[in-house]
Amino acid sequence: MSELTTAHFLFLSAALFIIGMVGVLTRRNVLIIFMCVELMLNAVNVTFIGFAWEQNALTGQIFALFVIAVAAAEAVIGLGIVMALSRRLDTVDIDEVRQLRE
Amino acid sequence: MDWEALIVSYLLGFVLLNILLVLMAYMTWFERRLVAFFQDRIGPNRTGPFGLLQPIADGVKLISKEDIVPANADRLIFLVAPLLSFVLAPLGALVVPFGDSITLFGRQIDLYVIDINVAALYFLAVGSMGVYGIILGGYASGNRYSLLGALRSTAQVISYELVLGLSLVGIFILTGSLSLVEILRAQQRTLILGGLELPNWFILSQPLAFVLFLIAAVAETNRAPFDLPEAETELIAGYFTEYSGFRFSFYFLAEYINMIVVSLIAATLFLGGIDGPFIDGVWWLVAKAFIFLFFYVWLRATLPRFRYDQLMGLAWKVLLPLALINIGVTGLVRLWGIGAL
Amino acid sequence: MAIEVLIFYLLAGVAIAAAAGVVLARNPVHSAVSLVLSFINVAAIYVVLRAEFLAVAQIIVYTGAIIVLVLFVLMLVQQQDLPEFHGGRPLRRAVGFLLGLALLAEVAAAILTRSLRGAPGSWTPEAVAAVGGNIQAIGRELYSAYMLPIQATALLLLAATIGALFLARPELIEERLAVARRLFTISLAHPRGVDTLQPVAELPAPQDGQLKPAGGDRSLVMARTAEEFTEQPAWGESRR
Numbered sequence: 001m002s003e004l005t006t007a008h009f010l011f012l013s014a015a016l017f018i019i020g021m022v023g024v025l026t027r028r029n030v031l032i033i034f035m036c037v038e039l040m041l042n043a044v045n046v047t048f049i050g051f052a053w054e055q056n057a058l059t060g061q062i063f064a065l066f067v068i069a070v071a072a073a074e075a076v077i078g079l080g081i082v083m084a085l086s087r088r089l090d091t092v093d094i095d096e097v098r099q100l101r102e
Numbered sequence: 103m104d105w106e107a108l109i110v111s112y113l114l115g116f117v118l119l120n121i122l123l124v125l126m127a128y129m130t131w132f133e134r135r136l137v138a139f140f141q142d143r144i145g146p147n148r149t150g151p152f153g154l155l156q157p158i159a160d161g162v163k164l165i166s167k168e169d170i171v172p173a174n175a176d177r178l179i180f181l182v183a184p185l186l187s188f189v190l191a192p193l194g195a196l197v198v199p200f201g202d203s204i205t206l207f208g209r210q211i212d213l214y215v216i217d218i219n220v221a222a223l224y225f226l227a228v229g230s231m232g233v234y235g236i237i238l239g240g241y242a243s244g245n246r247y248s249l250l251g252a253l254r255s256t257a258q259v260i261s262y263e264l265v266l267g268l269s270l271v272g273i274f275i276l277t278g279s280l281s282l283v284e285i286l287r288a289q290q291r292t293l294i295l296g297g298l299e300l301p302n303w304f305i306l307s308q309p310l311a312f313v314l315f316l317i318a319a320v321a322e323t324n325r326a327p328f329d330l331p332e333a334e335t336e337l338i339a340g341y342f343t344e345y346s347g348f349r350f351s352f353y354f355l356a357e358y359i360n361m362i363v364v365s366l367i368a369a370t371l372f373l374g375g376i377d378g379p380f381i382d383g384v385w386w387l388v389a390k391a392f393i394f395l396f397f398y399v400w401l402r403a404t405l406p407r408f409r410y411d412q413l414m415g416l417a418w419k420v421l422l423p424l425a426l427i428n429i430g431v432t433g434l435v436r437l438w439g440i441g442a443l
Numbered sequence: 444m445a446i447e448v449l450i451f452y453l454l455a456g457v458a459i460a461a462a463a464g465v466v467l468a469r470n471p472v473h474s475a476v477s478l479v480l481s482f483i484n485v486a487a488i489y490v491v492l493r494a495e496f497l498a499v500a501q502i503i504v505y506t507g508a509i510i511v512l513v514l515f516v517l518m519l520v521q522q523q524d525l526p527e528f529h530g531g532r533p534l535r536r537a538v539g540f541l542l543g544l545a546l547l548a549e550v551a552a553a554i555l556t557r558s559l560r561g562a563p564g565s566w567t568p569e570a571v572a573a574v575g576g577n578i579q580a581i582g583r584e585l586y587s588a589y590m591l592p593i594q595a596t597a598l599l600l601l602a603a604t605i606g607a608l609f610l611a612r613p614e615l616i617e618e619r620l621a622v623a624r625r626l627f628t629i630s631l632a633h634p635r636g637v638d639t640l641q642p643v644a645e646l647p648a649p650q651d652g653q654l655k656p657a658g659g660d661r662s663l664v665m666a667r668t669a670e671e672f673t674e675q676p677a678w679g680e681s682r683r
Contacts, residue, residue: 004447007554009492012455014550016462016481018543023466025539028532031471031517035478038509039462042485045497053492057564058584061494065581068497068504069596073603075509079516080610086520179472219576223499230507234479237514241472249518260511267503280578 009050016043030082030092034075041071111216115196122192126358127157133399140403160351167347174244175344183242184345184352187235191359193228197221198366199283200384201376214283221282222274225367226267229322233259235356243344251343254410255324261417262321262328268425269314272432273304273371282370289374303374310428312372314421316397319368321417323360326402330410365394451491458484475514482506493568496578 016039023036045064052060086092131146131153138145146153171180199214218224233256240252274280277288285304293302305312321328342353369375369390378386408416461484464477482505489498571580585593609616 010554015459019462022539022543049494055561056567058566076603076607080607220495227499227502
């Protein structure tokens, strides 16, 4: 514990990912679920960059860059869907969205 | 761990912050006097000689006002939002090089606080964080007109931030680095322009980028003629309607510090920073930044403000395509220059 | 390097606490602000990991654009208070929390007994400094070996932009599609060869400086009573 090893970063990444996962499973507000998904993506980025640091390779950093770009695209579309949904159903509670279930 | 270098950096940062704060206060005096001069009147000249104590009087007045927090307001964010704006504003100045190295107490000190190899992107990052002061301030006021003003202002800032970043890409192509110290060194070479030997200032090799940067910088800092979200005739005062006393002064002064930092960065990136005819020095940087500050006040005194849709249309339909064309042309010229075309 | 470990613990601690704040906050705006704090700390950790470009890219893209977008949507959509996390479904909360703990235990076991190592790459800190820094090194890698992913990402972002436009203003796309359909359709059964679709009602374009067209297509109406006046069609509607 006196040197920074990859295990430190992997634990950080795991903690962030699990907190995000618990958020997605537990919260009902669609926008908070969305933010927890972004948290999970960020945790994965930490893993990639941690491994890139360990191996002295840049592949991890480049992959993390692409993850950021894809997360931006996904954010745009996801929030557009949330807005369209809220316009139709007048709510952001994800328990109210059960059109496909019935 | 190089503790000495860290302490030297902290001291330099401290000195820089104090200078920025004093400069910001006197920027308000300068603006009021200059706008008055444009409008054929005098401006503050009673408090102290030439009105030089006016900023201090303003500060005392604002501090002594009652601190009102609206009942509907989200208390925590109401307190944090103006602080966020004010704290993020001077951070951009940390990467500006103020001079070559000097030797003090037998130690070589470089006259910049930090030099990271992504310095220009760092400046853009701090600018994009500044949006939060606006949007959180508008939200926390609990007033839907403040919220509307904040949303408009945020949309304006993020649109022009894009133009700001893209206009700098031409300089990055020509220099091959994002570090401001490197860009400064690149500008100290000579440029042969039709028989004239000129310093390689990027205003000469990237004039379009310079114009785009100026326009985007004025819009980024919410200054006239792009100050619709905070104009007095629109939505009362936009996102800082509900702020009074010292909290208001945080926003107000953050705007001036932003102006000063952007002027310093523009002077470093386009006008060669500390480069000057006789002797390189920080005074040349100050003089060049002063030109930009004068230009800011001049714009405010002269131009009417843009309507919101005109403002957004300008960013997305005119400035963004021009910035992309600039990048394309710069890239092609550079490839041709190194013989790779 | 004990100081690095201390810095890491500080940054990681705040990042994890802020992430917990995202999940636990009652007000979604507080969640968003917590998320911003978490992202900034993670960006600082990227700097510790010698990925400076990723750090500023994270701040510019993630905190400076994506979370601002989330805040926008929050302001525009969040009109009522939800009976949220603290208001019900304790079974769901308990199950979520237990699943989280279970996963944490598994992942911790996996990390501590890790024996797989990747193949060492060639970008040692000296090699990175030799090409001029992290961003130059990334540039070299990206534009030589990863050209196809760059083009694919560009296509993806274009698709996202068009999708966002459609989600925000579907009637705009419908209008344009109807115009295109009229223009490019040949009807085989029709003698003139053109579909007789109703023309899409074009809103008159506002002249510069004015918000409404001068005069437009509304005739001057003399109303004799207040009711007659209020029954006029709104701007853009045609008189039926």
